[in-house]
Amino acid sequence: MNRPVCPFQIAFGPRTIGAAYPVRAAAGRSEVAADLLLPPALAALAARLLEPGAAVPLGDAAELGRALGRALFTPVLRDALLRAARMAAAAHSRLQLQLQIGPPELAALPWECLSMGASSAWRPALRDDYALVRVSRGVPHPQPLVLHGPLRVLAIAAPGEELQLAALNTALAAAVRAGAIELQLVGDVAPATLERALLAGPVHVLHCVAPFGRSDRGLPRLLLRRGMDLFDLAALLADADRLRLVTLVGPQGDAGALVAGLPALAATLLTPRLPAAITFGAAVPARMAAEFAAACYTGLARGLPADLAVTAGRRALAAAGAGHGWGLPQLRMAPGGEQLFMPGRTPRMGYWPRRAVAGGALALAGALAIGALAQGGASGLLPSSLAQPAATAVLPSAQALLAQLPSATVTPSATATPSATATPSATATPSATATPSATAVPTPAQLPAPIAYATLLARPDDTLAAIAERMGSDASAIVSLNHLDASAALRPDRPLVIPVYRAAEPGVGSLVIRRANPAARNVALTFDIEIDAATLYGFLDVLRQRGIHGTFFVTGRWVMAFPDAARAIVSDGHEIGNHSLTHPSFARIGLDGAASEIEQTERIISEVTGVSSRPYFRFPYGDATAATADIVAREGFVAYHWSADDGAIPGWLDWAGQHPDEANGAILLLHGRASSVAALPGWLDRLAALGLQPTTLGAALR
Known part of the structure; x- marks a missing residue:
């Protein structure tokens, strides 16, 4: 029987002016704050990983793991971890390290390689009592799915990657013969073929092998087949109501170079029905990916939670002599959603059920080991607070601990909230000077609907x-x-x-606006959001920290995939605009198609957020014609273009310093890219130095 989980949540906020990242750690009602200062080597590695198409040599993996451990577990966080371990031991629970990483440059780092100590290293990614996961805020999780038969795994591969399917078939052969797993291999990933495979029976795990690249706009894409990318895959998976896990494996490699592409894509797939995704932080050999998957999927079939199944897969790689390869698999999941499957029985409800299970001593022993490592690695040297056993009366009961644990994750910019119903947007409080967002009722209640x-x-x-x-x-x-x-x-x-x-x-008739008020020292800060929620939350964290508001243009498809993220935009006091339903080229879909894209997105935004997206519209790709702009006007919108986008903003800032009056009223556009989130604080600093105030479209137009 699996032990209940005591989450130790570590939330990373955006970098401050002093180059430090605020970090908050929480377990139950206990919370501490600290600063993360990356040493120059780690900062350089993080920056290189964000470069398009980057594959950065891993180098000394053991030293990298120690550097990550030293940077993260400062004395404040180390003490908090020890306290959390004791709390888990008292409740006969296991600790789960939940990394909630906002800044994209931090998310690109291989935190799974983290270790502490030299001679007897503590590596949480290899331990059941300190399972290490990445969590996505704003994604609720479904109840565990009861398996009344084998775990059904559908494995697909892009052209040229069929060898990886063969390796997976070999690695899973024993589990398939035992009846624990049913494996279906699909080498042709044409949409029709994949759709037939999904309809042939319930699929519990999708194992997807494909290279990844960048779209024309610099966004990461999964390259499955010509005409089929990540969005096409997500659309096909939308009806797979028993799918609980997707594993993304890149092309074969030697595991010697870190990449950030696939991990960045994992966040885009998580939905309330699909709570977990596994990726690799490097291109790995086919055999390594297959051996990991065999141990992981076999564990899932036996009822192991996803975090422990992934840990089992990492240990299998370590035992097989895969060197540093054990630190490459990354699990991203919804907080509290680790129990994906229950074999043949009704799952017990609750994130931390009160069950008297032996094994709490294991977590406590681990805590003592961490204490020893923190004091120099000698097993007999412990902090004085842990050297003496605590009196039994002082230890909290499991019932008391249960009442303390929140199910919501800690956000970097808001105080931890123990309410089980807390959402990322619920903790965000707009500043007193927030620009009003779109109102819930666009016209006074006594008026009829406009004709x-x-x-x-x-x-x-x-x-x-x-x-x-x-x-x-x-x-x-x-x-x-x-x-x-x-x-x-x-x-x-x-x-x-x-x-x-x-x-x-x-x-x-048609209006396409490229500049706001030219007489005021304001610039409109606008964002086009269409891919994932992680970058959106990164933008929100930076803006909240600076007390700045902007206008977010979102697609209807994105709002349907990430409703809590859409609501967070509004609750933080930002404006929300219409960016079409599916992000097509409007010149190619006809006028009726254009009207439908706008109408459906307005309906979705209104239903999900409670506000209207009027009057702001932005054409996908800026692809406007007089006819389509007229359709936009008839639907109740004005189309807004931009003065400079992500790639041009640095040059525009230089130009603005030389032409200050002409910079007034500019409209800046940032896409949902990790590199743009990382660059935003610096761009805001430069705007301030130029005397330009970044704000919403509504404020910049006045």
């Missing part, structure tokens, strides 16, 4: 009352829809969306 929408540019002498009169609208509805300050005069040439309630003067 149409129109767009216009305000005239020099315009007032809200005059516009409402000639456009057949209502002044309060115009204020609400466009996020205006009703007490302030309208700026000439200010773009507006007008809700029309009666026939009147037509609007100007």
Whole structure:
């Protein structure tokens, strides 16, 4: 029987001006804070891993593991870990180290290689009593799936990677013969073939072998087959309601060079029904990937939680003499979602059930070992606080500990909340100066639904009352829809969306805006979000730390995949805009298709977040024509282009220093890329040095 889990949550926040990363660790109601300072070698490694297509030589893996251990487990965190281990031992539980890593440059590092001590190293990634996982916030997990037969594994491979399927078939042969696992191999990954395989019966684990690359916009992509990428795969998996784990294996390699592409993709696949993903931090030999998978999947079939099954896979690699290869498998999961399967019995509910299970001494012994390592590695040297056994009366009972444990993860920027229903967005409190986001009701309740929408540019002498009169609208509805300050005069040439309630003067038709107010020292900070939630949370953390707000253009497909992340945008006081449903080229889908993309996304955003995405729209790829811009206007939006995007922002900042007046009202665009999250603090510093205030579109347009 599996022991219950005591989570030790370590949350990494965005880098501060002093180059330190704030780190918060929590177990139960106990929480500590510290700073993570990367030594120059680790900082350089992290930066190189973020470069497009980077494959960075691993070098001395043992020394890398020790460097990671020294950097993370400062005395403050080490003491907190010891206390958490004692708490777990008292409750007959096992500790689980949950790494919640926001900054992409930190997420790229191989924390699974982490160790402490030299002669007798403590490596949590190889231990059941300190299982190490990466967690994604905002992803709830399903109840464990009861297996009334074998664990069904579907293995697919991109063209040229069939040898990896053969290696997996050999490694799983014994488990297949024993009836514990049913393995289906699909070498042709055409969508129709994969769909038939998914429909042939329930699939519990998908083992996917494929190279990865970058899209035209620099975003990571899984290269399954021409015309089929990660989004196509995710769409096919949406109906696989018994799928609980996806393993992504890259092309064969010698495990000698670290890569960040596949781990970055893992976060994009997690959903409330798919709570776990395994990736490798390097291209590994086919045999190594297969041996790991055999031990891991066999453990899952026996009912092992995912974290312990992955640990078993790592130990199998270590026992097989794979050198540093044991530290390459990475498990990303929803917090509390480690129990994926239960063999042939109804799962017991609850994240930390009260079960009297022997084995608490193991975790306590591990805690004492850590204490010894912290004091120089001598097994007889322990901190004075641990040298004397605690009195029995002082140890908390399992029931008391159960009441202390939160099920929500700790966020880097908000105080830990013990409520089991806490979400990442629930802890975020907008600052008092937050720019109002889109309102839940775009027009006053007493008005009927608009019969149409129109767009216009305000005239020099315009007032809200005059516009409402000639456009057949209502002044309060115009204020609400466009996020205006009703007490302030309208700026000439200010773009507006007008809700029309009666026939009147037509609007100007299509508008594509490339600059906000040229007379104010503001720049609009805008984001296009369409891939994953991890980069979104990275942006939110940086902005929250700086007290800055922006406008986030999201696709409907992304909102459906990450509803909690979409709600976090709104709860943090940011504006939300429409970026289409599926991110197509609007020039290729026809006018009806364009209208459908906009309408469906507005409906999804409104239903999920409670606010409207009007009046902000951004064309995918900036692909606007007069006809499609007119469709955007009819749907109640103004299209916003940009002055500079990620790749051009450094050059634009140089230009802005030479042409300060022309920089006013610029619209900056950041995509959901790890490199952009990492660069954002520096760009904000440069804007401040130039006297430019980054803000929302709504504020920059005033």
